[in-house]
Amino acid sequence: MILEEGKIAFEGQISGKGKGPGKIDGVFYNPAMKLCRDLHVALFNKINFKGCMLDAMSATGIRGLRIAKECNVTVDFCDKNPEAVELITENLKLNKLKADVYRKNASILLHEKLYDAVDIDPFGSPAPYILTALNGLRNGGILAITATDTGALCGTYQKACFRRYKAINRKSISSKEFALRILTGFTARQAALLDMGIEVILGYYEGHHFRVYLKIHRGANRADKSLAMVKHVSSDFQIINHSTPDSYGPMWTGNIADEKYLPEINPDNKKLYKLINILKSECKGPLGLQDLVKLSQETKINMPKRDSIIELLKSKGFFASQSIFSPLGIRTDASKSVCLEIISNA
Ligand SMILES: C[S@@+](CC[C@H](N)C(=O)[O-])C[C@H]1O[C@@H](n2cnc3c(N)ncnc32)[C@H](O)[C@@H]1O
Known part of the structure; x- marks a missing residue:
């Protein structure tokens, strides 16, 4: 064929x-x-x-x-x-x-x-x-x-x-x-x-x-x-x-x-465009991800929107991005306790 x-x-x-x-x-x-x-x-x-x-x-x-x-x-x-x-x-x-x-x-x-x-x-x-x-x-x-x-x-x-x-x-x-x-x-x-x-x-x-x-x-x-x-x-x-x-x-x-x-990708190639753009945003970040599900469970609140937590972390001067490795992970240099506090107040 x-x-x-x-x-x-x-x-x-x-x-x-x-x-x-x-x-x-x-x-x-x-x-x-x-x-x-x-x-x-x-x-x-x-x-x-x-x-x-x-x-x-x-x-x-x-x-x-x-x-x-x-x-x-x-x-x-x-x-x-x-x-x-x-x-x-x-x-x-x-x-x-x-x-x-x-x-x-x-x-x-x-x-x-x-x-x-x-x-x-x-x-x-x-x-x-x-x-x-x-x-x-x-x-x-x-x-x-x-x-x-x-x-x-x-x-x-x-x-x-x-x-x-x-x-x-x-x-x-x-x-x-x-x-x-x-x-x-x-x-x-x-x-x-x-x-x-x-x-x-x-x-x-x-x-x-x-x-x-x-x-x-x-x-x-x-x-x-x-x-x-x-x-x-x-x-x-x-x-x-x-x-x-x-x-x-x-x-x-x-x-x-x-x-x-990292190459520029034609936006028509949707999946690859998304992958490379997320990779661009996270590649300078630290190793390991914060787990949004676990953090929400610990704070006993409904899981907030990932992107709003990322924006809050950035507004406080931390590195924060989404990740190609997990839709529920956040790459950040903020400590777990800082993430918990931000999620509690989100
Ligand atoms: C996953 S396929 C490769 C797919 C291909 N690169 C593509 O993009 O479509 C693996 C191929 O490697 C060949 N292969 C496996 N071991 C090999 C070896 N030691 N030397 C040469 N070819 C090998 C197999 O015959 C098979 O055709």
């Missing part, structure tokens, strides 16, 4: 019901990830990305095809599935594009060639591929990682989180934010093995996936600087150096996005 996404017409097999990965025969295409690919295109255009990107787990090739056509970037394609490789070759022809297509385990290719950007988009956890992806990057290159093992990362399956990411997450208003930070922190620790440091360009959670874009800098000093940002977090969301029985992490404690890299 001929499908369309962005400026690309391509063949593929739609998975799920536009929501999650689902189970399919044929070569996987998930329309729910259009937002993720739209953002990839917008980001690469914003940073004026030049060089060669490896679409390491291409499936139909839709991501790499869009980057090649909509960002005018050279893309290498790779998939270990021969059916996918055949389809990518067809899809390149269909769009009058030329590229190298590898039928390989991406981990092998990443030990043979160096890239300016590597995109890792596996089924489930990216943890096994991060070290080899780092290996295949030039200094200053960009590593893009998708993770769909949300149950493990968010701490629903704590053993799996620890097994894959050597970190602990727990159920809380901040578990999605901490999941992204655990993924980023794990990558910083893997990079340090290779004397590389990370610079966060942009990270987010949406629907059923986490995604992080990192710039990689070679050098022991850069590695040490990044490692210094990977810490534990106490149950009241203070950054601490060691784990305790109820702490979270280790996780990345720096910014989750850098405002200067």
Whole structure:
């Protein structure tokens, strides 16, 4: 079936019901990830990305095809599935594009060639591929990682989180934010093995996936600087150096996005426009969220409107914003007791 996404017409097999990965025969295409690919295109255009990107787990090739056509970037394609490789070759022809297509385990290719950007988009956890992806990057290159093992990362399956990411997450208003930070922190620790440091360009959670874009800098000093940002977090969301029985992490404690890299999004792309604008408003804020439901329960009043509490906090000089990680979370540098007082008087 001929499908369309962005400026690309391509063949593929739609998975799920536009929501999650689902189970399919044929070569996987998930329309729910259009937002993720739209953002990839917008980001690469914003940073004026030049060089060669490896679409390491291409499936139909839709991501790499869009980057090649909509960002005018050279893309290498790779998939270990021969059916996918055949389809990518067809899809390149269909769009009058030329590229190298590898039928390989991406981990092998990443030990043979160096890239300016590597995109890792596996089924489930990216943890096994991060070290080899780092290996295949030039200094200053960009590593893009998708993770769909949300149950493990968010701490629903704590053993799996620890097994894959050597970190602990727990159920809380901040578990999605901490999941992204655990993924980023794990990558910083893997990079340090290779004397590389990370610079966060942009990270987010949406629907059923986490995604992080990192710039990689070679050098022991850069590695040490990044490692210094990977810490534990106490149950009241203070950054601490060691784990305790109820702490979270280790996780990345720096910014989750850098405002200067955030692209402008066309307001017609409503979901992505909202996501990037909220991310813009919260990315300079502190780590962890205040839970509006719990605060209201403690004050024994009906839950006030989130946005009115945000405005009240701002009017008192505090940082306050909504969050992409939870509609009922408030990112603020005001203490819990200040939030309780503001809610009581709202
Ligand atoms: C989630 S799909 C990729 C989706 C694609 N990036 C997109 O945007 O539509 C995962 C793909 O990775 C491929 N794959 C999984 N492990 C791989 C590996 N180690 N090396 C190369 N390809 C791999 C699978 O065959 C599958 O086609």
